[in-house]
Amino acid sequence: MSNENINVALIGNPNVGKTSVFNALTGLNQQVGNYPGITVEKKIGFCKLPHNIKANILDLPGTYSLNASSMDENVVIELLLNKNDKLFPDVAVVVTDVENLKRNLLLFTQIKDLEIPVVLAINMADRMEYKGISLDIPYLEERLNTKIALISTRKKQGIDELKNLIVSYKTLSTEPCLNASAIDQAYFDGLRKTFPNELLYKLWLVITQDVNFRGIEKKEILSALRKPDSELKRLQQKETIKRYQFINDVLRIGQTIDASAAKDFGSRLDRVLTHKVWGYVIFFSILFVIFQSIFSWSEYPMDLIDSGFGWLSNAVATHMPSGILTDLIAQGIIPGIGGIVIFIPQIAFLFLFISILEESGYMSRVVFLMDKIMKRFGLSGKSVVPLISGTACAIPAIMATRNIENWKERLITILVTPFTTCSARLPVYTIIISLIIPDKRVLGFLNLQGLMLMALYVAGFSMAILAAYVLNKVLNIKGKSYFVVEMPNYKLPLFKNVAINVVEKTKAFVVGAGKIILAISIVLWFLASYGPGHDFENADKIVADNLKARNITYDEQTLTNEINSYKLENSYLGLTGKIIEPVIKPLGYDWKIGIAVLSSFAAREVFVGTLATIYSVGDTDEQDPIREKMATETRADGSRLFDLPTGVSLLLFYAFAMQCASTLAIVKKETNSWKWPAIQFTVMSVIAYLAAFTAYQLLQ
């Protein structure tokens, strides 16, 4: 019995349930990271196989073929062509969908040409009867030179068989199943003679692809056997036709489809969901339900978390020995972290809905419905996916623009996506809405606060569309425009997939934001707790003298509060706030809000945490929830600080401003220049300032 460790790569077209297979093999033993230097998600999981073999399972990005047309697909090719990569697979599992076998097998025949052991996993086998499909497995195994596992991740069938086939990878054939070089025998013979030690198909990929290969230099091959691009493209087409001929040939005998037995629920569903009236009604109703429920369903857990953190802060303050460390924890760190943890319920709900929309296959129908409209604004129907998933986070949304074929449409999508209301804005929106909009119902079921939230989503989306329209007129970029989108079968989302997705994404959000917030909270606390010079050091005396001079009688409590707020005003933070005050005053903000807005340029969700920290330092009652503190905050004249004009002004500022360092970094990466993020940052900030300014001045 050996303790062997093998690498298994999962490869397949998009929408074949590859991720379900991955989840079925690995459970929660997963690590999600990035490929070095690029932002493609890298998912590795671990799995114990029979005979004491351990496997690293690598879930490669979905691809239709080995002719790469995107960064995600390049990852697949680069890994499969580099034997020295430490993740180079000992065995590849090509995952296919039994309903789309013909198309899915194209990629399979290409992988076979790389002469690595391949297992063919035919997924969704539970749908065979329903669709009237039957397969001659022994015949298919013989013609395709492989072993087949019929699996159903939904019914949890065939996973053990798949594991057994993976374990026996050494006995799998590495022979290709067709001779693709027949498309131009003379040319390939020449190649073989020039590079006798290299795999023919590998050479062909190097010649036709624009990817980075270690080991073989493209130039070297090109000078030896040059062909013009147009001829290469023709040859690639011939290759595709050749492969399809082979597949059609194999499936003619290996697969029988009894059309009369097939039930086609999907087509009927399509007729409704893409209907010229109902299609749009259903789409907007779904969005409406999502936003209403984000607000109302998460209320209870949020209240619970809020009071929990208040209690924690208080407990630390009373039970730990008093001193700087206790102050830092009770006033800086706990309120800061609480400011983000409280939004976990809302963010989890948002990820849940988006994940269900994508898993079910509905998102492609939305792309189809919206393409013509979006095209008018210089976008593609595919821009809908980034714009919707941008409501979770702009970063994955901008990465999701990669499948937009046209560069101009893609660039515009990247530039306007940050206008959509991301989850980091939710904390700010939620708290301010709850302060300025009464918690009432209209027409019996519409929550007024929920409506306001929805209005903000609409505002963000409208601004995105408007900006796209302008950019489409201004930008002068020509490029080939085409649009191909697969319409996958409708599927009931698998609970496991959705659950894992929600947990992973929420975790990443909280940890990512948590780090920034923790750092900022600590810095802010220091800046707020210390100050330069005479005023800060002698605060006790100055305040006491001042109160005496004005002949005010005071108790101990009032004195402490007065001293604290005087200290805060004269701290480093307070002095900085005073400097920026002239700029933000026309927007209706005091210096404390100004600091919160300023620190939000690192990440928006910092806003609540920052205010929490500032108010904790200036206040003796740590256990008061942040909302209470904001509600009781007053201006010099005694009026409520967070009133309607200031509230709306803040909401609009956050709706339009580009306050996210990570998004700017990703835009730089995806557009490969600092020019676009710089323009994006400037234009969005100006729009935000003007909108906030106008709103405050009008409402005041």
Add this chain to the structure above:
Amino acid sequence: MHTTVDQLKKGEKAIITEIDSDTLPLKLLEMGCLPGNTVELLQIAPLGDPMYLDINGARLAIRKETAKHISVEI
């Protein structure tokens, strides 16, 4: 009858006879848009574009401007 895919009516089936290989993306070919295969127009988007097709068993949507480069025989 000879025509192109953008001229098909809803529910109409045809056989692909020729494709304009210089304009069509390779991706479309890889999804099965090849001479000899069948194509059926399942649905046209509410605003007249794009078209939802069944090509050789694969369901996909393309714009009319692309569809006109695919010749078919009804």
